[in-house]
Structures are given as structure tokens and as C-alpha cells.
Amino acid sequence: xxxxxxxxxxxxxxxxxxxxxxxxxxxxxxxxxxxxxxxxxxxxxxxxxxxxxxxxxxxxxxxxxxxxxxxxxxxxxxxxxxxxxxxxxxxxxxxxxxxxxxxxxxxxxxxxxxxxxxxxxxxxxxxxxxxxxxxxxxxxxxxxxxxxxxxxxxxxxxxxxxxxxxxxxxxxxxxxxxxxxxxxxxxxxxxxxxxxxxxxxxxxxxxxxxxxxxxxxxxxxxxxxxxxxxxxxxxxxxxxxxxxxxxxxxxxxxxxxxxxxxxxxxxxxx
Amino acid sequence: xxxxxxxxxxxxxxxxxxxxxxxxxxxxxxxxxxxxxxxxxxxxxxxxxxxxxxxxxxxxxxxxxxxxxxxxxxxxxxxxxxxxxxxxxxxxxxxxxxxxxxxxxxxxxxxxxxxxxxxxxxxxxxxxxxxxxxxxxxxxxxxxxxxxxxxxxxxxxxxxxxxxxxxxxxxxxxxxxxxxxxxxxxxxxxxxxxxxxxxxxxxxxxxxxxxxxxxxxxxxxxxxxxxxxxxxxxxxxxxxxxxxxxxxxxxxxxxxxxxxxxxxxxxxxx
Numbered sequence: 001x002x003x004x005x006x007x008x009x010x011x012x013x014x015x016x017x018x019x020x021x022x023x024x025x026x027x028x029x030x031x032x033x034x035x036x037x038x039x040x041x042x043x044x045x046x047x048x049x050x051x052x053x054x055x056x057x058x059x060x061x062x063x064x065x066x067x068x069x070x071x072x073x074x075x076x077x078x079x080x081x082x083x084x085x086x087x088x089x090x091x092x093x094x095x096x097x098x099x100x101x102x103x104x105x106x107x108x109x110x111x112x113x114x115x116x117x118x119x120x121x122x123x124x125x126x127x128x129x130x131x132x133x134x135x136x137x138x139x140x141x142x143x144x145x146x147x148x149x150x151x152x153x154x155x156x157x158x159x160x161x162x163x164x165x166x167x168x169x170x171x172x173x174x175x176x177x178x179x180x181x182x183x184x185x186x187x188x189x190x191x192x193x194x195x196x197x198x199x200x201x202x203x204x205x206x207x208x209x210x211x212x213x214x215x216x217x218x219x220x221x222x223x224x225x226x227x228x229x230x231x232x233x234x235x236x237x238x239x240x241x242x243x244x245x246x247x248x249x250x251x252x253x254x255x256x257x258x259x260x261x262x263x264x265x266x267x268x269x270x
Numbered sequence: 271x272x273x274x275x276x277x278x279x280x281x282x283x284x285x286x287x288x289x290x291x292x293x294x295x296x297x298x299x300x301x302x303x304x305x306x307x308x309x310x311x312x313x314x315x316x317x318x319x320x321x322x323x324x325x326x327x328x329x330x331x332x333x334x335x336x337x338x339x340x341x342x343x344x345x346x347x348x349x350x351x352x353x354x355x356x357x358x359x360x361x362x363x364x365x366x367x368x369x370x371x372x373x374x375x376x377x378x379x380x381x382x383x384x385x386x387x388x389x390x391x392x393x394x395x396x397x398x399x400x401x402x403x404x405x406x407x408x409x410x411x412x413x414x415x416x417x418x419x420x421x422x423x424x425x426x427x428x429x430x431x432x433x434x435x436x437x438x439x440x441x442x443x444x445x446x447x448x449x450x451x452x453x454x455x456x457x458x459x460x461x462x463x464x465x466x467x468x469x470x471x472x473x474x475x476x477x478x479x480x481x482x483x484x485x486x487x488x489x490x491x492x493x494x495x496x497x498x499x500x501x502x503x504x505x506x507x508x509x510x511x512x513x514x515x516x517x518x519x520x521x522x523x524x525x526x527x528x529x530x531x532x533x534x535x536x537x538x539x540x
Binding site: 003004005007008009011012015016017044045047048049051052054096102104105108109110111113114136137140141144147148151153154155156158160165166187189190 | 273275277279282285286287315317318321322324366372374375378379380381383384406407410411414417418421423424425426428430435436457459
């Protein structure tokens with residue numbers, strides 16, 4: 001195959017297979033090209049990925065030599081994207097009873113969800129995450145987006161135990177918003193003990209739901225290495241019970257009477 | 271920018287932006303290259319995409335000239351992928367009470383989910399789908415995967431009405447598996463009237479859940495153009511109430527006593 005075709009094929013391979021290790025001879029064989037030519041292809045792709053803020057190719061030396069695509073969102077790309085998101089969220093028509101914001105339209109856009117996932121995955125790139133955990137329902141697409149860039153599976157905690165999942169571990173927790181005791185459940189076979197976990201959710205007020213997930217994950221001896229929430233919002237009535245987390249946006253003031261919302265960049269820029 | 275860099279940049283653009291129309295002059299300007307050179311780049315990319323069974327570039331003539339990437343899974347790629355999926359599903363350890371199969375591990379793999387989405391999106395490529403609709407919880411990742419290739423949003427029907435979504439339309443339906451009357455709800459603002467809809471779900475027995483979604487969507491004057499389910503299974507006690515659908519796999523025999531499952535290719539190959 002000629003270089004031009006190889007560049008297209010290799011670019012496709014890396015984008016579809018982030019964090020998958022491949023040695024150069026396997027590419028050599030597949031594309032019927034010298035190892036030196038493949039190596040030059042990789043230099044070209046690496047340079048372009050870095051220029052466009054898409055991440056980089058991680059090369060390993062040695063007799064075989066290997067390569068892996070590490071997707072990243074550059075700081076500039078990330079901030080530009082989240083600023084636009086803030087503007088969209090400040091639309092007063094989004095205000096819902098209880099100080100919530102209507103975000104389902106934004107969370108329904110696959111390309112937006114993917115960019116959010118790219119930013120979290122960049123932040124958590126070095127944490128050796130084994131699995132992304134979320135709770136049904138709205139965090140699910142975000143969790144898959146993060147996981148697709150980290151090349152790890154997703155595990156979904158449910159609020160309703162389903163009979164179709166086998167034996168499960170469940171805990172009760174107090175939801176910050178409703179102040180009700182709720183249940184969370186995770187099938188035993190869904191998570192290996194001692195996994196490095198990243199928790200992803202769409203929204204956090206006091207943090208009761210995330211705290212519940214942390215408690216549930218303790219039952220699996222999991223190491224919670226990172227917590228990512230799309231939006232954090234102050235809860236005037238309750239102090240936050242989750243301290244270490246990454247947020248993309250911060251909703252600081254939902255004034256139903258004045259029909260006004262204030263949305264700023266979250267702590268991901270720190 | 272040189273051709274080599276342009277090929278990488280353009281390949282990335284098309285893969286990240288399926289079904290987005292771009293005119294050639296915008297690429298010309300962005301990459302500081304003659305329109306004829308860009309046109310040659312597109313020929314190279316189109317050829318490689320077709321050779322690898324990834325879809326094709328749809329070119330439009332005219333003074334400006336335009337291009338759009340239509341992602342498709344070739345028939346051979348699709349069948350090879352689903353055959354492997356069948357093998358994994360036939361593992362007797364997956365048998366759960368009630369004749370269900372444990373599939374959460376497979377549905378938790380972002381790359382597997384993406385391939386499933388690619389196959390459905392190929393099937394429904396010409397149906398002018400406006401939105402992908404699914405019901406919480408397990409169909410959600412599949413719905414996003416399909417939607418990402420069709421470049422349309424996802425709308426999630428919920429079984430539990432949430433206060434945080436504004437006014438809603440709800441219907442009651444009879445679930446085939448539990449025979450209970452259940453509720454489905456969709457916020458009014460989440461779906462425009464008259465939309466062309468594709469329904470996606472993970473599992474279908476008699477089809478009560480999907481039939482419920484069809485009824486709910488009628489309230490929005492939606493046109494259900496396609497129904498896609500990952501797995502269909504026979505329900506011995508009840509006749510199927512959904513007739514036109516596309517399935518990737520067909521589970522024909524879950525024998526708990528003999529510890530045996532039979533899984534075949536679904537009707538997507540027809």
C-alpha cells in the first residue's frame with residue numbers, strides 16, 4: 001500500500017483503537033511496507049495529532065517497537081468547548097423546578113457527549129483507570145464517552161434491582177435532592193475486586209449520589225481514583241460531602257424569580 | 271499543509287463528523303491547498319474507506335462542490351463481527367433465571383457497542399432518521415452508538431417520571447416479561463412533532479416494551495422508520511407483537527436444565 005493510503009488507514013486505526021498497543025512489524029506486514037516507512041508514517045500522524053490538540057502517539061523502543069495512541073484534548077480546545085457549553089446552559093428557558101437545569105437536549109447530542117468524554121479522559125489519562133462507573137440514567141452516555149477514550153469498560157450502578165442480573169450487592173443512601181433513602185445496586189459479577197475506578201455523573205449538588213457510589217464501590221474493594229461530573233451546583237441547604245472531583249461547569253445561581261442562571265467554568269481548568 | 275498532513279487531518283475530520291456536509295473551498299482555505307489537491311485527497315480517502323468497509327465519501331458537484339462521510343459497515347465486516355458476538359453469547363455461564371442472558375459485560379465495552387451501532391446505522395442509512403429513541407437503561411449506549419454514526423440526537427424514554435424534566439407525556443403498557451402494567455414517560459420538550467424516529471433496544475422477547483415506545487411516540491406524531499434490537503428471543507408464552515424490526519442476534523433456546531444456549535445471526539443479514 002502507498003503512503004497516502006497507509007496514512008488514512010493508520011489514522012483510522014488509531015482513532016478507533018485508542019490505548020491499544022501495536023508493534024510496528026504487525027503494521028509492516030498488514031500494509032506490506034518497510035518498518036522505516038511505517039515509522040515515518042507514525043511521525044507524520046503524531047505531529048498532526050499534536051498540532052490539532054488530539055493527543056499523541058506513544059512510541060516504545062526495542063527490537064519490535066510499539067505504538068499506542070493516547071487521546072487528549074488540549075487545554076485550549078477544552079476551554080473553548082466548555083465556554084460554549086456554559087453559554088448554552090445560561091439560557092433561562094432551561095430553569096426547572098427545584099433549581100435544576102434542563103440538560104437532556106445537550107446530553108442527547110453524541111458529538112457533545114464525545115467531547116465531554118475526551119476532556120475527562122485527558123484529565124484522568126495517567127491514573128491507570130480499569131473501569132468507568134456511573135449510575136443510571138443520565139450519566140450513562142458520558143461514562144461511555146470517557147471509557148471509549150480510556151479503552152476500558154463501563155459498569156452501570158442501578159437504582160432498581162433487576163432480576164436479570166444475578167446476585168448483587170446493594171446499599172442504601174440518602175439522596176441530597178429528595179432527602180429520601182434510596183437504594184443502589186451492582187451485580188457481583190460486574191466488577192472485579194480491587195479495580196481502579198473512575199466515577200462519572202452528569203450533575204452533583206451535595207454529592208449524596210456520588211457518595212453512595214463510593215460506599216457501594218468499597219464493597220468491591222475498588223480504588224476510586226477519580227470523580228468527574230459535568231455540572232456541579234451549590235446546594236444552599238446542605239454542605240457538599242464529596243471533596244475531590246473534577247467538574248466541567250459550575251452552576252452557581254439559579255434564580256427562578258429573576259429568570260436568571262449563572263454558569264461558569266468548573267474546576268477542570270485548575 | 272502537505273498532502274501527508276492533510277490526509278491525516280481530513281481522515282480525522284470525517285471520522286469525527288459523519289454526515290456533516292462540507293464544501294471543498296472551506297477545506298482549501300483551512301489547509302491552504304488548491305481545490306484540485308483537496309479533491310485528490312478525497313479520492314484517496316474515499317478509496318481507502320471503501321476498501322476497508324468503513325463507508326464512503328459522498329461528493330456533490332456544483333460550483334462550490336461538497337463532501338460528506340457516510341459511515342457504513344460492509345456486509346462481510348458486519349457478519350464477521352456478529353458471528354464472534356454469537357460465540358461469546360453462547361457461554362452457558364450467561365444463563366440467568368427467566369431465560370435471560372447476562373450481557374452487561376458485552377454492553378459495557380465501548381468498542382463493541384460502537385460496532386453494533388455501526389451495523390444498525392448502515393442498515394438505516396437511507397431512512398432519513400431525525401432522532402434515535404431508546405428506553406432506559408440498557409439500550410442507552412447502543413442508541414448513542416447508532417446516533418453517532420447517523421449524526422442525530424438521542425432521546426431517552428424513562429420508566430420513572432423525574433421531576434427535573436418539565437411537563438411530560440406518559441403511557442401505560444404491559445411488559446411481556448413481567449406481565450405487569452408499567453409506565454413510560456417522555457418530556458414534552460424532548461421530541462419535535464413529526465420526527466422520523468429509529469427505536470433501539472438491547473433485548474426483545476414478545477415486544478411489549480417496544481410496542482409501548484411505539485404507542486408513546488404516536489403521541490408525538492412521530493414516524494417510526496426503523497426498530498433495531500441487539501438480541502431477540504422467542505417467548506414461548508406469548509406471540510410477538512412487533513413485526514418489523516432488525517435484530518443482530520437471535521437467541522432461540524435457553525435451556526437452564528441442560529445448561530445450553532443457542533444463538534444465531536439475527537435478521538439483519540436478510
